[in-house]
């Protein structure tokens with residue numbers, strides 16, 4: 344998969360893509376991530392990317408030209424252009440799975456200000472990562488890249504994906520490692536039994552009970568996946 348990220352603050356991405364699973368996925372050639380500063384596409388002599396809003400009001404508005412030109416230079420027939428914006432559709436695991444099947448994603452990050460409304464005309468999707476306000480779309484795009492990359496073939500083992508939270512609309516079951524007893528707390532007996540049928544049943548039951556207790560909304564929302 345190819346991912347292009349348009350941002351005015353490319354340095355914000357340092358570290359996130361150079362550690363752990365994403366780092367390995369890049370090294371293995373599973374995902375190719377490039378950050379583009381759309382300021383580089385400004386045709387203005389001062390390299391401006393924003394201006395004051397028509398009609399007045401506070402703040403600045405990201406203008407069409409640099410973003411249109413940057414996206415035009417990257418877009419192919421296989422591309423999905425996604426604007427990260429607090430007024431977008433709320434992101435979830437179902438969306439992550441859907442996006443992990445695409446060939447090329449282009450993420451557009453805003454910062455402080457809004458976008459000129461006409462920029463929406465060249466975007467295919469509008470995504471928010473939750474009902475709170477971030478200073479920009481950068482952190483949101485990192486959340487998307489992380490959650491999508493780990494789903495790509497070869498990034499992590501298939502077993503890790505099968506039982507994890509939100510697959511089948513259920514939260515993950517509890518896990519334990521050595522020692523058997525720590526600070527007076529024991530590992531559930533069934534996990535030490537060696538009876539894998541019983542262990543599977545116990546884990547499934549734990550998933551259902553945990554979800555009912557912590558996230559009953561997931562059991563009702565068959566679409567959430």
Ligand code: 6GU
Nearest residue numbers: 427428471472473477483
């Ligand atoms: Cl995608 N952008 C901003 N600025 N704030 C957000 C968001 C995105 N998602 C949640 N809050």
